[in-house]
Amino acid sequence: MRDGAGFSSATRQRVLEAAAELGWLPSGNARGLASRRAGIVGLLFPDLDQSGEAEQESPLYVDEVIRGAERAATKVGDAVLIAATHTRTGRQLAFSVAGKVDGLVVMAGSLSNQDITAISRSLPLVILGRSRHKLDTITADNRGGAREITTHLINEHGFDDIAFVGGPPRSPDSIERFAGFRDALKSAGLPIPNKPDAIGGFTEEGGERAMRELLGHKRAIVFGNDEMAIGALSTLRKARIRVPTDIALTGFDDIGAARHVRPPLTTVRQPMRELGERSVRMLLDRLNNPNQPRCEVVLPTEVVRRRSCGCRGRA
Amino acid sequence: MRDGAGFSSATRQRVLEAAAELGWLPSGNARGLASRRAGIVGLLFPDLDQSGEAEQESPLYVDEVIRGAERAATKVGDAVLIAATHTRTGRQLAFSVAGKVDGLVVMAGSLSNQDITAISRSLPLVILGRSRHKLDTITADNRGGAREITTHLINEHGFDDIAFVGGPPRSPDSIERFAGFRDALKSAGLPIPNKPDAIGGFTEEGGERAMRELLGHKRAIVFGNDEMAIGALSTLRKARIRVPTDIALTGFDDIGAARHVRPPLTTVRQPMRELGERSVRMLLDRLNNPNQPRCEVVLPTEVVRRRSCGCRGRA
DNA sequence: TTGTAGGCGTTATCAT
DNA sequence: ATGATAACGCCTACAA
Secondary structure (H helix, E strand, O other), rough: OOOOOOOOOHHHHHHHHHHHHOOOOOOOOHHHHHHHOOOEEEEEEEOOOOOOOOOOOOHHHHHHHHHHHHHHHHOOEEEEEEEOOOOOHHHHHHHHHHHHOOOEEEEOOOOHHHHHHHOOOOOOOOOOOOOOOOOOOEEEOHHHHHHHHHHHHHOOOOOEEEEEEEEEOOOOOHHHHHHHHHHHHOOOOOOOOOOOOEEOOOOHHHHHHHHHHHHHHOEEEEEEEEEHHHHHHHHHHHHOOOOOOOOOEEHHHHOOOHHHHOOOOOEEOOHHHHHHHHHHHHHHHHHHHOOOOOOOEOOOOOOEEOOOOOOOOOO | OOOOOOOOOHHHHHHHHHHHHOOOOOOOHHHHHHHOOEEEEEEEEEEOOOOOOOOOOOOOOOHHHHHHHHHHHHHHEEEEEEEEEEOOOHHHHHHHHHHHHHEEEEEEOOOOOHHHHHHHOOOEEEOOOOOOOOEEEEEHHHHHHHHHHHHHHHOOOOOOOEEEOOOOOOOOOHHHHEEEEEEEHHHHHOOOOOOOOOOOOOOOHHHHHHHHHHOOOOEEEEEOOHHHHHHHHHHHHOOOOOOOOOOOEEOOOOOHHHHHHHOOOEEEEEOOOHHHHHHHHHHHHHHHOOOOOOEEEEEEEEEEEOOOOOOHHHO
């Protein structure tokens, strides 16, 4: 079955035909066992639905990452095994997925640092997101994106008193984005806050609440993600405050809904699909070349100007 | 390692500890080979991005199905292997995924009938969506949902001249939904059309176009999916026609954006995640019980009343 | 180009 | 409860 060894293509053809005729399928297990290569890369991500039965909208970026990963793996003939953490310990996970794959892309937040260390001893790992491990890592430039969108508000729209609404206080994404926000204020010579003006926990409800707290205080707000900004729109609608006329706001992530809310949300797009693709490519590189130096990739983010910041938008 | 054989739990404990100490991981390949059970179920779905580089919004229901499948598989200790068709032939697919899994959930549209037949000879298959094969099948009640939402327009809002905008003419979903639309008109004693009033191809652009064709003709429109209805909203906004005051419309699928557009879209929700879960459970049943009779499941759909039909909505 | 003999890391079976 | 031994289906190496 194997390619390019020493035999004629006619022979190969004959073999293939015989296989087809017999309805033969190669056993992945036997192949993997003999060649020590399963031809499967694993993708480990955080729980999709922590709230159990509630059909909450879960982090949609995972889906895009999955798509990218699938595409990159398929390109080289590999398949993608997906697994959410659920309530499993690192050990249980290792038993049920690590043994089946050649390597693992681990999305930040899906595994404790300890488990990462443990599993990385027996399996190549690529961490997608911030990590303090000495492993291959890939992230999007959250900080740069936040800096850029804040600077946009300052330079193009002339705001000089901008609020920031954060996600969960210990979320690396939230921290990075707040840092970028501060960077922008600093560059502009504006006063720099020590902490976010409000916390919205990255949820729509949290955004609604945060917006109520801030009502009347600021004329421009940078939200740590789109969900919160969308929640804020509800609050503003009820309060009959117009966006962007009376107040400007921005999101982060560019989820699908960001285009559809009124006004459409100015936000920062993360290249989710590309993160998925690149992470798998990094893993495959590592598999083919176990001793190459540690690799650390930061993918650029992009400000998407729509109407909520005061730009006319292109929709 | 194996559970419940004839030995004390103390011994088992000792083994487990030794394994942990050594950093041992069981080889999935060796296990699979020896036990003829990979512990992996495959999920095959249509291409996610047929348009190549264009970052179009792709069929989002796939993501929900994946989540459901992952959950159901994890529950029994199995993992999920995902694969999009891309441009691969059935044979290529069989080689790269079929050999690695114990069975396959095939989403309708991802494989030709011929390929399905071929692969089903060597592997248990569950078809998710309409199929004319004698295989285990699971679908959502598209027809019932379309009937119900149309009846809602007739009975609760008093419309008697309703248009239907279809998707791709040969799409089974579109056909089913149109059939349900006809069912409702028939029950109400209204004239029954032979074909959709317009075709929107299931895309936003198609919906915009279809809406332009129908402008001024009807006061209520049932769209074959949400994307088209959302596209129609753009057309109506430009034409300064108000929804639902001047015209009522409905979608199908309840994608995330349906809640966020103005007005929020009345639509039909398909239990995507449950489809994913049940399909995997069916597959596992089949694996454990190869000779059980063919199984065919139809999951109910649900009308979600929001504002675009004239209901006040609950948002 | 073909044939043959291991070996991959488990599970299953049978005897102890 | 424990050992020994034969599969499992493929790949690699080597000899012919």
